Amino acid sequence: MSAVLRAPRYAGIGLVWAWRVTFGVLFPTTCKYEPSCSEYAIQAVRAHGIVKGGALAGWRLLRCNPWSHGGHDPVR
Amino acid sequence: MMHLIATTIPILTPIFHALEGVMKHVLNFFHLNVGLPWAWSIVATTVLVRMLLVPLTIKQIHSMQSLQLHAPEMKRIQQKYKNDKQKQNEELMKFYRENKINPAASCLPMLLQLPVFIALYYTLKHFNANFLCTTAATSGLTKAGGPNAACQAVVAHTNLSFLHFIPSIAVGTTVFWGGYVLLLVYVASQMASGLFMAPTAQRSQRILFMIMPLVFVFVIARFPAGLVLYWVTTNLWTVGQGLVTRRLVQRTPAPAPERRSSRTPPQEDEGTSDNGTSPEPSAPAPAPAATGRPRQVRRKKSSGRRR
Numbered sequence: 001m002s003a004v005l006r007a008p009r010y011a012g013i014g015l016v017w018a019w020r021v022t023f024g025v026l027f028p029t030t031c032k033y034e035p036s037c038s039e040y041a042i043q044a045v046r047a048h049g050i051v052k053g054g055a056l057a058g059w060r061l062l063r064c065n066p067w068s069h070g071g072h073d074p075v076r
Numbered sequence: 077m078m079h080l081i082a083t084t085i086p087i088l089t090p091i092f093h094a095l096e097g098v099m100k101h102v103l104n105f106f107h108l109n110v111g112l113p114w115a116w117s118i119v120a121t122t123v124l125v126r127m128l129l130v131p132l133t134i135k136q137i138h139s140m141q142s143l144q145l146h147a148p149e150m151k152r153i154q155q156k157y158k159n160d161k162q163k164q165n166e167e168l169m170k171f172y173r174e175n176k177i178n179p180a181a182s183c184l185p186m187l188l189q190l191p192v193f194i195a196l197y198y199t200l201k202h203f204n205a206n207f208l209c210t211t212a213a214t215s216g217l218t219k220a221g222g223p224n225a226a227c228q229a230v231v232a233h234t235n236l237s238f239l240h241f242i243p244s245i246a247v248g249t250t251v252f253w254g255g256y257v258l259l260l261v262y263v264a265s266q267m268a269s270g271l272f273m274a275p276t277a278q279r280s281q282r283i284l285f286m287i288m289p290l291v292f293v294f295v296i297a298r299f300p301a302g303l304v305l306y307w308v309t310t311n312l313w314t315v316g317q318g319l320v321t322r323r324l325v326q327r328t329p330a331p332a333p334e335r336r337s338s339r340t341p342p343q344e345d346e347g348t349s350d351n352g353t354s355p356e357p358s359a360p361a362p363a364p365a366a367t368g369r370p371r372q373v374r375r376k377k378s379s380g381r382r383r
Contacts, residue, residue: 023190034169037183064183066135071173072166 008050016041032070037061043075092198099195100206107207114207115238115245118196118302122309125192126317132185133317140325142177189310193303200300203246208234238305245302258304259297263289265311272318 016038024038031037040060045053056075064070102124106117153171157164199206209227236244241254249255270285296304
């Protein structure tokens, strides 16, 4: 895949990293899922691109609520 | 990296603007309708936000109670995979899922606090324009020396202080000496809340939570003092909530065999020390100490996992 087509993915991963080094540390928490939400987002965007991967990450964040059970939940 | 943030910000601008509008109304409500000073309006807003998030934490308390119930089994898993941290984590996660418990905090409640933070940041950044230098506030003063002078006059006559040590919540924390006190309180509260927010974190992660406030205090020092006030308040709420949660969890009956096995040995030791009078006075003494020490360690560990 060309670098131009990959650019949105890197942008998305960059955003996750921006989150990690700022608010991620300011509101410390451990995720109930494995991999964690941010790691999941990176993997999803890397594997499926910014649109589908972003949607997957968003859905994962919604699932990461107090009523879910957490656990092992890798990107498919 | 800077370019990346710059390209994404135009998309977010209308969202941030909308958040600022909502926050403006909330702060105005507490200041004008409730009659609180500006600084206390921020505290009230923070408390309101955290109260809205309480239903999410009740679920968390239930989860911790069941976590305590399953503590012995989990300890067995930890022992089994002592040398393989990754495997140990996976097995624990599997165990949580099988028994329908979730010890770790969810990402969503934490994420819900971010919009509040952003809203408050922009509201305080544009504090004068939002509240003090509106046309309504300066209308009576415009004749004196133009809108700018009128604005200055309103700002000078508005009480923006907090507990006498912070003169203004709308300026940076390092402008006044009281700001340094606030920053110090921030660091302490952030460390304390880090302990309560991430009970299942590993040791390395916990150390990170202790160090990060010391790094971030330099970033936060540039923020308006009101934002640091929000942060301190929300941290203190986290700590208080954690203490209450711990209390409630401890009230539930702990697994009986665990406690009894740790309590009986010292009693036996007392019996032997009474029998053996003179020959070995020093021998029984270390025995209770030896049984006492692991018990303390166990208690520390379990209380750490409980939350």
